[in-house]
Amino acid sequence: MTYLSKPKLFRPDTPKNALGYTRRDYEGAISTLCAGCGHDSISAAIVQACFDLDIEPHRVAKLSGIGCSSKTPDYFLGNSHGFNSVHGRMPSVLTGAALANRDLIYLGVSGDGDSASIGIGQFAHAMRRGVNMTYIVENNGVYGLTKGQFSATTDKGSKSKRGVVNNDSPIDLVALALQLGASYVARSFSGDKEQLIPLIKGALHHRGPAFIDVISPCVTFNNHPGSTKSYDYVREHNEAVNRLDVILPRDPIGASYAPGSLRRIVQHDGSVLHLRKLGEDYDPSDRIGAMNHLQERHALGEIVTGLLYVDGSAEDMHRHLNTVEKPLNQLRDAYLCPGSKALDALNASLR
Amino acid sequence: MKPTNIGAPDYFHKVVDCQWACPAHTPVPEYIRLVAAGRYSDAYMINWESNVFPGILGRVCDRPCEPACRRGRVDKEPVAICRLKRVAADLKDDIRPLLPVAKQTNGRRIACIGAGPASLTVARDLAVMGYEITVFDGGHSAGGMMRSQIPKFRLPDQVIDEECDYIIGLGVKTRFNHWVTSLKATLAEGWDAVFVGTGAPRGRDADLPGRQEAAAQIHVGIDWLSKVAFGHVTSISKRVIVLGGGNTAMDCCRSARRLGGDDVKVVVRSGYDEMKASPWEKEDAVHEGIPILNFLVPKSFVHEQGKLTGVMFEKVHAEYDAKGRRSLLPTGEADVLMECDEVLVAIGQENTFPWIERDIGLDFDKWGMPVLDAKTLQSTLPKVFFGGDAALGPKNIITAVAQGHDAAISIDLFCKGKNLQERLPPLVNLVSQKMGIHEWSYDNQVSEEERKKVPTKALASALKDIKIELELGFDPHLACAEAERCLNCDIETVFTAKTCIECDACVDICPTECISFVDNGEEDDLRGRLKAPATNRDQEIYVADGLKTGRIMAKDENICLHCGMCAERCPTGAWDMQKFLLKLAHAGAEVRRT
Numbered sequence: 001m002t003y004l005s006k007p008k009l010f011r012p013d014t015p016k017n018a019l020g021y022t023r024r025d026y027e028g029a030i031s032t033l034c035a036g037c038g039h040d041s042i043s044a045a046i047v048q049a050c051f052d053l054d055i056e057p058h059r060v061a062k063l064s065g066i067g068c069s070s071k072t073p074d075y076f077l078g079n080s081h082g083f084n085s086v087h088g089r090m091p092s093v094l095t096g097a098a099l100a101n102r103d104l105i106y107l108g109v110s111g112d113g114d115s116a117s118i119g120i121g122q123f124a125h126a127m128r129r130g131v132n133m134t135y136i137v138e139n140n141g142v143y144g145l146t147k148g149q150f151s152a153t154t155d156k157g158s159k160s161k162r163g164v165v166n167n168d169s170p171i172d173l174v175a176l177a178l179q180l181g182a183s184y185v186a187r188s189f190s191g192d193k194e195q196l197i198p199l200i201k202g203a204l205h206h207r208g209p210a211f212i213d214v215i216s217p218c219v220t221f222n223n224h225p226g227s228t229k230s231y232d233y234v235r236e237h238n239e240a241v242n243r244l245d246v247i248l249p250r251d252p253i254g255a256s257y258a259p260g261s262l263r264r265i266v267q268h269d270g271s272v273l274h275l276r277k278l279g280e281d282y283d284p285s286d287r288i289g290a291m292n293h294l295q296e297r298h299a300l301g302e303i304v305t306g307l308l309y310v311d312g313s314a315e316d317m318h319r320h321l322n323t324v325e326k327p328l329n330q331l332r333d334a335y336l337c338p339g340s341k342a343l344d345a346l347n348a349s350l351r
Numbered sequence: 352m353k354p355t356n357i358g359a360p361d362y363f364h365k366v367v368d369c370q371w372a373c374p375a376h377t378p379v380p381e382y383i384r385l386v387a388a389g390r391y392s393d394a395y396m397i398n399w400e401s402n403v404f405p406g407i408l409g410r411v412c413d414r415p416c417e418p419a420c421r422r423g424r425v426d427k428e429p430v431a432i433c434r435l436k437r438v439a440a441d442l443k444d445d446i447r448p449l450l451p452v453a454k455q456t457n458g459r460r461i462a463c464i465g466a467g468p469a470s471l472t473v474a475r476d477l478a479v480m481g482y483e484i485t486v487f488d489g490g491h492s493a494g495g496m497m498r499s500q501i502p503k504f505r506l507p508d509q510v511i512d513e514e515c516d517y518i519i520g521l522g523v524k525t526r527f528n529h530w531v532t533s534l535k536a537t538l539a540e541g542w543d544a545v546f547v548g549t550g551a552p553r554g555r556d557a558d559l560p561g562r563q564e565a566a567a568q569i570h571v572g573i574d575w576l577s578k579v580a581f582g583h584v585t586s587i588s589k590r591v592i593v594l595g596g597g598n599t600a601m602d603c604c605r606s607a608r609r610l611g612g613d614d615v616k617v618v619v620r621s622g623y624d625e626m627k628a629s630p631w632e633k634e635d636a637v638h639e640g641i642p643i644l645n646f647l648v649p650k651s652f653v654h655e656q657g658k659l660t661g662v663m664f665e666k667v668h669a670e671y672d673a674k675g676r677r678s679l680l681p682t683g684e685a686d687v688l689m690e691c692d693e694v695l696v697a698i699g700q701e702n703t704f705p706w707i708e709r710d711i712g713l714d715f716d717k718w719g720m721p722v723l724d725a726k727t728l729q730s731t732l733p734k735v736f737f738g739g740d741a742a743l744g745p746k747n748i749i750t751a752v753a754q755g756h757d758a759a760i761s762i763d764l765f766c767k768g769k770n771l772q773e774r775l776p777p778l779v780n781l782v783s784q785k786m787g788i789h790e791w792s793y794d795n796q797v798s799e800e801e802r803k804k805v806p807t808k809a810l811a812s813a814l815k816d817i818k819i820e821l822e823l824g825f826d827p828h829l830a831c832a833e834a835e836r837c838l839n840c841d842i843e844t845v846f847t848a849k850t851c852i853e854c855d856a857c858v859d860i861c862p863t864e865c866i867s868f869v870d871n872g873e874e875d876d877l878r879g880r881l882k883a884p885a886t887n888r889d890q891e892i893y894v895a896d897g898l899k900t901g902r903i904m905a906k907d908e909n910i911c912l913h914c915g916m917c918a919e920r921c922p923t924g925a926w927d928m929q930k931f932l933l934k935l936a937h938a939g940a941e942v943r944r945t
């Protein structure tokens with residue numbers, strides 16, 4: 001299927017961000033996904049988040065595996081660095097890139113097949129190592145690219161398009177991420193940009209592994225009655241625990257909130273996460289509480305969304321490994337090869 | 352907001368900005384597509400039906416459509432709608448076989464007084480139906496001011512001849528060189544109805560000191576232009592001042608420039624931007640080396656024993672009061688004397704009806720204009736109808752045509768003894784253009800080309816002969832490139848809430864961010880909450896309810912490119928691209944049986 005690309009005609013009042021870019025400057029090639037695919041909405045949300053945050057496109061590295069979801073980095077941030085890796089291997093390629101150059105903003109985009117099936121090991125290790133990245137899984141409960149087989153996140157009892165029932169237990173990537181040490185964990189829905197965009201913004205401003213599971217209906221293979229990842233099903237069962245606003249240090253002091261209705265979480269870079277309470281009290285700083293809440297609600301058939309856990313002062317892999325500050329490609333010869341005296345001193349220290 | 356009733360003919364009509372702005376509501380995008388396809392005769396006939404004079408209007412129309420054109424809101428310049436009409440006229444085949452044939456006579460006799468565009472339109476519409484039409488004009492040929500005023504370098508005679516002949520060829524009788532001197536006497540001739548299309552024939556004069564003394568070198572612009580048009584004036588002195596800032600002034604100065612005026616200036620009371628002349632007319636004059644001097648009010652004609660030597664001007668500046676009303680106040684600087692040999696006064700036109708008796712039951716208002724029913728154009732004497740410049744004062748050709756159509760409908764209803772107020776609504780049609788997946792019957796890829804310039808004759812040679820047409824017209828390649836710039840505003844986005852799954856695909860793809868799914872609200876509030884705020888209040892918001900989430904679909908029609916991307920992206924076909932065709936019901940139209 002080919003689509004026309006967007007014409008370069010703009011509305012006269014097209015907004016520009018602080019860098020003078022329009023939203024369109026953050027778009028990529030025209031998407032070749034199926035019309036109505038949730039993944040395209042997530043791409044649009046990423047575009048909006050980067051536009052709003054005045055991110056310089058060349059400071060972003062987007063990496064992905066294989067799948068319809070993993071194709072999407074071609075459709076946003078056309079002026080950023082990109083690496084489309086092997087099926088399920090995005091986390092290790094990204095970890096390597098992050099080790100070599102910590103100056104970039106790392107955005108990993110993956111699918112439920114890519115991360116929960118073939119790539120589950122890679123996913124687990126990126127989380128537990130504390131790689132400083134935003135990890136987005138575009139979760140449609142099927143292998144979309146290979147025509148709709150059940151994936152490892154398909155709910156037990158969910159039906160395929162042909163009526164086959166899935167009997168295997170699902171993997172909940174949010175639960176795994178919480179358990180494995182991710183320091184920013186959220187779930188959202190491609191059809192709710194109001195919720196999704198701030199979650200992506202908060203993640204991009206988070207230090208440490210920020211994981212967002214985005215339920216993203218596959219219109220072609222998993223959007224029928226009987227599926228638990230269809231637009232209708234997700235809308236009916238969505239239970240948001242909070243609403244997020246990301247406040248950057250440069251932003252003016254905004255609206256005031258009723259006492260007790262707001263939770264403020266300051267991240268390492270000064271960005272503030274404003275969490276507005278919805279319904280009952282939910283504590284996003286309590287990892288174990290979050291895991292319990294998730295299990296309880298899942299048992300009731302609800303899909304819990306929102307910012308489920310965040311540790312604003314988390315450390316990341318660079319800190320754990322005490323790596324050098326500068327990107328490796330900027331280290332000059334004199335620094336990399338400090339001479340025989342330095343070598344002697346080192347050897348002496350090890351004797 | 353309430354859900355939009357897209358079944359109301361006006362709703363999508365307004366979205367076709369050019370057609371809405373055209374007084375005759377010409378289906379512009381329909382003919383532009385035909386021009387792009389090289390089907391010039393078909394494009395011509397669409398125009399001919401609506402506006403009667405495509406070749407003429409394609410050269411000299413006032414083009415109210417172009418400032419309204421959607422393309423002008425997303426690009427530097429609008430589509431060259433007018434000049435594409437000329438392409439259809441220039442490149443068509445012999446269209447005579449396509450013209451209608453007049454029905455057998457119905458025995459009704461109608462007199463049309465004046466042979467300008469208004470009368471000729473009435474004649475065409477009614478002649479086809481079998482009315483016996485007689486057109487009277489004091490001049491020796493048809494065309495009215497199109498022939499007697501508009502200079503030949505903008506509108507050559509053969510174009511006027513051709514298009515007037517199509518009408519006369521329908522069996523319309525003409526009585527040229529026949530000045531009607533009494534309406535009373537005309538009525539006594541027993542016509543079933545009389546149409547007055549006599550225009551606004553009197554040029555306003557500048558009654559200033561020295562006017563009488565130097566009369567030989569001071570001319571009223573429209574009188575002078577008609578003498579030029581008919582070859583009675585073939586030269587002018589070297590130094591000419593044109594007074595006035597309208598299109599007549601532009602025609603005067605450019606004509607003077609071609610008849611020997613080396614040093615021609617236009618002097619205007621107002622500022623440049625407030626001048627009445629169309630921007631393109633001003634540009635053309637400036638391009639021909641004619642300075643336009645602003646904020647100068649003429650005080651007197653300076654002469655030596657009756658021989659004009661110049662014009663004295665007072666310098667003024669504009670001041671605006673709290674209500675934004677402008678007054679021109681003297682700056683207090685010394686008056687300016689501009690030397691010249693001849694002056695053309697082009698400061699306005701007036702209506703005059705010396706031949707209409709005031710005691711025959713036809714009422715005039717305090718400005719000397721006939722009292723008319725705005726819709727039917729019927730005067731207080733039921734048999735007599737007005738149209739064109741004679742009805743509402745000096746306007747332009749396309750308005751005269753539009754009123755001609757309206758008057759023809761009235762005359763037909765009147766002759767049939769029907770109620771003149773009961774007029775048929777326009778004929779509208781809305782049809783899906785889907786041909787397959789991502790395939791539409793129209794070229795939905797939006798051209799990013801800039802507006803094409805119309806090639807012209809080299810200025811040096813064009814200025815030598817007043818009869819040489821300056822513009823050469825687009826060739827087929829330029830015409831196609833320009834036609835492709837049209838956004839096809841008549842291919843409408845039609846939304847069906849029932850099938851929408853609210854996946855946001857259309858919202859994300861829309862290049863100009865027109866579509867939003869939001870909670871409903873009052874219009875002001877809603878306009879501010881859309882994905883891109885809808886600030887152009889002249890353009891509608893298309894609202895549809897009935898979505899599963901209880902939100903509404905709100906689409907800002909303002910800068911929709913009609914690219915069809917929403918419909919291509921929609922997985923369920925909730926968006927469809929449907930062609931809206933609106934044709935006004937002309938005289939004789941009948942209710943369609945459906």
Ligand SMILES: Cc1cc2nc3c(=O)[nH]c(=O)nc-3n(C[C@H](O)[C@H](O)[C@H](O)COP(=O)(O)OP(=O)(O)OC[C@H]3O[C@@H](n4cnc5c(N)ncnc54)[C@H](O)[C@@H]3O)c2cc1C
Pocket residue numbers: 411412413464465466467468469470487488489490494495496497500501529530531532548549550551552573576598599602706738739740741745746747748749751
């Ligand atoms: C200098 C100039 C330039 C213009 N340029 C443009 C332009 O570029 N584009 C545009 O759209 N419009 C232009 N106009 C305006 C346009 O010409 C008129 O608006 C239009 O022609 C009006 O049409 P009409 O049918 O009402 O009458 P007219 O065209 O004025 O025709 C009236 C006819 O009636 C005849 N007549 C009047 N009284 C009698 C009588 N008692 N008996 C017999 N015959 C009579 C006159 O001789 C004349 O032929 C211009 C006008 C002028 C003066």
Ligand SMILES: Cc1ncc(C[n+]2csc(CCOP(=O)(O)OP(=O)(O)O)c2C)c(N)n1
Pocket residue numbers: 066067068069070087110111112113114115118138140142143144145146151
């Ligand atoms: C090593 C390897 N194994 C299998 C495949 C076949 N394959 C391609 S995409 C895909 C599943 C993708 O599913 P998911 O990550 O959920 O992406 P979606 O298309 O659903 O967005 C599979 C199994 C492959 N490309 N490479």
Ligand code: SF4
Pocket residue numbers: 033034036037038039068069140144145217218219220221
């Ligand atoms: S197959 Fe499914 S996941 Fe892949 S593009 Fe189509 S709708 Fe999206």
Ligand code: SF4
Pocket residue numbers: 367368369370379380419420421422429430432836837838839840841
């Ligand atoms: S873009 Fe084409 S259809 Fe739209 S207003 Fe302009 S000429 Fe008319």
Ligand code: SF4
Pocket residue numbers: 036850851852853854855856857858917920921922923924925926
């Ligand atoms: S693309 Fe179609 S189904 Fe999706 S939101 Fe738009 S209209 Fe609805």
Ligand SMILES: [Mg+2]
Pocket residue numbers: 067069111112113138139140141142143144151
């Ligand atoms: Mg998948």
